[in-house]
Amino acid sequence: MESKKIKAALLGLGTVGTGVYKLVHKRADVMVDTIGAELEISKILVRDINKKREGVDESLLTDDWKEILADDEIQIVIEVMGGIEPAKTRILEALHAGKHVVTANKDLLAEYGGELLDAAAENNCDLLFEAAVAGGIPIIRPLKQCLAGNEITEIMGIVNGTTNYILTKMFEENMSFEEALAKATELGYAEADPTADVEGLDAGRKAAIMSSIAFHSRVRFHDVYIEGITKITSEDIAYAKEFDCVIKMLGVAHNTDKGIEVGVYPMLLNKEHPLASVRDSFNAVFVHGDAVDDAMFYGRGAGELPTASAVMGDIIDVARNLKYGCSGRISCTCYKEIPVKNFDDVKNKFFLRLQVKNEPGVLAQTAKVFGDHKVSIQRVVQKHVEEKAAELVISTELVKEYHLKDALRELKEMDSISEISSIIRVY
Numbered sequence: 001m002e003s004k005k006i007k008a009a010l011l012g013l014g015t016v017g018t019g020v021y022k023l024v025h026k027r028a029d030v031m032v033d034t035i036g037a038e039l040e041i042s043k044i045l046v047r048d049i050n051k052k053r054e055g056v057d058e059s060l061l062t063d064d065w066k067e068i069l070a071d072d073e074i075q076i077v078i079e080v081m082g083g084i085e086p087a088k089t090r091i092l093e094a095l096h097a098g099k100h101v102v103t104a105n106k107d108l109l110a111e112y113g114g115e116l117l118d119a120a121a122e123n124n125c126d127l128l129f130e131a132a133v134a135g136g137i138p139i140i141r142p143l144k145q146c147l148a149g150n151e152i153t154e155i156m157g158i159v160n161g162t163t164n165y166i167l168t169k170m171f172e173e174n175m176s177f178e179e180a181l182a183k184a185t186e187l188g189y190a191e192a193d194p195t196a197d198v199e200g201l202d203a204g205r206k207a208a209i210m211s212s213i214a215f216h217s218r219v220r221f222h223d224v225y226i227e228g229i230t231k232i233t234s235e236d237i238a239y240a241k242e243f244d245c246v247i248k249m250l251g252v253a254h255n256t257d258k259g260i261e262v263g264v265y266p267m268l269l270n271k272e273h274p275l276a277s278v279r280d281s282f283n284a285v286f287v288h289g290d291a292v293d294d295a296m297f298y299g300r301g302a303g304e305l306p307t308a309s310a311v312m313g314d315i316i317d318v319a320r321n322l323k324y325g326c327s328g329r330i331s332c333t334c335y336k337e338i339p340v341k342n343f344d345d346v347k348n349k350f351f352l353r354l355q356v357k358n359e360p361g362v363l364a365q366t367a368k369v370f371g372d373h374k375v376s377i378q379r380v381v382q383k384h385v386e387e388k389a390a391e392l393v394i395s396t397e398l399v400k401e402y403h404l405k406d407a408l409r410e411l412k413e414m415d416s417i418s419e420i421s422s423i424i425r426v427y
Helices: 015-026 028-035 065-069 087-096 106-122 140-146 161-173 177-186 201-215 234-242 304-324 362-372 401-412
Strands: 004-011 037-045 074-079 100-103 152-158 245-256 259-270 282-289 293-300 347-357 377-383 389-396 417-426
Touching (some): 015 028, 028 037, 106 201, 140 201, 161 234, 161 282, 201 259, 234 245, 362 377
16 A cells, blocks of 8 residues: 555653654654554644753744644644643644544543543544553553453552552561652652652542443542552551561452442552562553453553553554544443442451550450441451550451441540551452
8 A cells, every 4th residue: 555644743742752752753664564654743732942852853843732733734643741731622622623632641531531532432533542541551452452352340450650669668678658758759750749649649540541441431530539658657568568468559440230449549468469569660450351350461650661652552553543544443432321339338358557555355345346337357466565555456357448437436436545557458
């Protein structure tokens, strides 16, 4: 077939945008063989057109979005600006102009994915977003295509490299949370303001996107229950080791007969689980389907070139579709309306660490409170006993979140309980 040129515009030239630009040029000589056409970035939208950018053709730079929108030769818009606005408006305008869109914008998709995908379908355009979850790890496309013949009942993963790095250092090198965060910041894994990472917000957005695709029903960011890792202590790590577990911050979602359960929080995970061996800044997603059984996707979850790899894969997909006139084949796959369960009704196992008075009857009183609130105790460990104080570590069986909350609320009012130091879920 006769070769042609497919032109694309890049919105944003930060870490990911620079990686995409590099990768497009690095692969330029094989694009005709890969997609049957040349691929060219013809415009790059930036905020400051006068800023010097090493290795970038300055003639491509523009600060005028309308210039890109009005250019009929530009068929693909690659959005790597991040944030909600102006990214949302520009993506919608591009789709309504008949341009195909590739984006890495998890914030936008977690809130407005349905609206954007509807606009893509309306205009027979592709909207691809592999890079929005788990960086360079393929997970969106496998869920939509390779695993499309499955009913997925569980998807869980380590989808934030910063928190995984911090927990790895706490576990392997006995660092405190503060020390591990400082190291992550020094290496560039953590932002100057690490809130989105350490409080679970970043992972929560990714969990919403993965759940929507896996269960074919729209899950938005505000539907996801979120806890971060800032309360994890060296004492918790020590107990995890004693129990042959690790602590990982997981995005966990289940499709049950009563609705979708979805949350992000630290969990004690048995060392034998495949996700337990995922270290440092690596990510991994674990999927259970009725036909495939268990599958895990592992790799670099962030970074300039790993994320650019996912963006590039989407660009190539769009370009191939353009070449063969089959755009818009796989748009929104949320064809069901499954309710998202109130997280208080979700059942979990728990690890609890309590500081109590060292006196007769305290354990019995504590056990009675749990029993009154339908909390079944799996085991109790008493350590760090002093003359007047002791530490109780309690593992529970599966219990509804609101039953445990009620029990803990009553325990906090007891004179014999001085502190509830840790509340961590157990997988």
